[in-house]
Amino acid sequence: MTSFSVPINESGQVSKENQSGSALPAIVGLSTISLCLIVVLILWISILDDPAGGRPHVSVEITNATAQLDLGTVGVANVRPSMTPDPEDLSIDPLLPGTKMRAIAASPGTITAAPDANIADSEEPIAASIHSNAHRLSVFPLDNMVARSEYGLIPKRSGDGMTPFSVYSRPQQFIPEGPKIALVIGGIGLSQSTTAQALVELPPTIALAFATYGENLERWKKLSRENGFELLIEAPMEPFNYPQNDPGPHTLLVDATPAENKSKLDWVLSRTSNYIGVIPSMGARFTADENALTAFASELNKIGLAFIDPSNSVRSIADQIVRRASTDQLGHLPFLKVDVVLDGDATRASIEQHLIQLEELSNTKGLAVGYAQLRPSTVATLTEWLQLLEQRGVTLIPLSAAINLSMPKL
Template identity: 35%
Template structure:
């Protein structure tokens, strides 16, 4: 009898009593094929853009016709009655033609810094000052009026506070404490210059832009990014100047931050002063260097100019500041005018605020810096 192991599968006979095994794997495979074929036929034969997702049609009722104001605006002119308390019946409107202002011929509305469009030129870095088509300058437009003080014939003192704009809270506190006739100089690096400059100008202060100029010990003593340097091409320094000018607007002029080396170099300083004059700005020399040629260059370019007489808080103590202010008063009485520079330290701000209250009783009047610029 043949051995079961050697018997071919195709020819193997089932023994008596042996159970028949179903081909389960083949059956499952066949069912999968049938299910796939049915799904494919449904996709092909069924026109259902929603892919079988449930949907329901709902009527949408328009409410537009229920809004009488909307219908009136849509169909024709509508009359809106203003609040009678906002515009009283007896009041009148004054039409101000575009291109005019009380003292100047300026067009348009000011930007966030208070700069006027006719006195602004757009550049890749932002808006920078320019002389308007009618010849109006930023110096004349943004200067704080001081005609009555000048007409009084009294000795005049101007105070310039520098270094504002870096610390927003400190700058706003200084603006609140200082008399309106104090001139405020803002550094070009503050992140909130829109707020601080706008606050200063809204309270009546005139403002200056500080620009960093190369000192003799640069870069050990670095006045900040975009410092104008000796030995660089005029185009390079002018590009830096335009970047600095675009940090904010509404300023009457420029004051140097350091710059003993740069202000002593007529070759490097001349194109800068020429540009300052061409843009209708003034220039204040902080008086820190006796080698500065700013006076000669300003005169040659018809730039309103003045030089500070004294650094008030070189020694930032109350007594030293008051002593320096007394010296500034003496200069004003002797020469008829004097300019003092003070940093934005809280002790300096408090001393200036207190000192200014008694100034007029001494026969001296406080004026903005522009009043003492030629």
């Protein structure tokens, strides 16, 4: 309705004022919205430039815990680490003048390292490092040379008399005259990173002994055989101070029945395949007991596996028992006694001194056998020592060749 109390001209002015008054808030609102959109856009761009933008994150300093880890104090699952040395591993060390008795800090087969998860899952770096002069060895066991046990497949002689020792050994090659050395490295599979280092840096002439409680043994078996290494499997055996020193739940015991020890041995043998023999882990008391060792040696000869004795114990009667276990029907049990444990003291200087001793023995006896546990210091020292070994007139030969040279003729 038109207001007649207001002049016509004034009515028009009021209308314009009302319109301008209502438009001002709208303009302010639009400006505010636009400003908010610009701010949001700037924030969005800044967030996209930051890969962690929009997600809560914090910076934490990471230290290399592995470098500070003392592998000698770490145990393996279900295994009580050795806290004291086996009394029978006390021996006179000719390399330490004035020392009457010395405890071997890490006796052969002692579990001193836990599985290491720092190794990459990919096998390509190791597979690519296959030695150019290596003869690739079989990875899978022959069908006619496996038997089924309660724990899985274990090796056996074939129907025509072939043995795992002869079939899975490196091919026989010409061995020159002069001093010769064979080497065994034990504890393979306990440390994943050091096992990989050994496969890359050590020559395939060296035999590798797989730890019974090691990790990824099938993987390491495959890579080892592809690189041309001969393999052994470690069998935990009773030391003199058992159970203070406990090689683990599958330890072969002197007072156990032959059936009980046979069951434990089957478990050990089922851990992997394509090995040529067995080497004790600890075992000073077991290798000094006639009845227990006779049953063990007879079982190995029945299967066709070699027996390597790394014991420092003067009570070991392994060489005598092996001769008894050999029969006209089965032939000689392949056997070899270790001459020098290289890393009873795992320092570099001590390892080098024992390598010199091993070399001198090879010049005196013609053949010397060395044993060491898998450690970074051992691998590094051996690698350097081996580079000049041939120039000094000493030949590194496969373990199987050393066994064949040592076995009596039929």
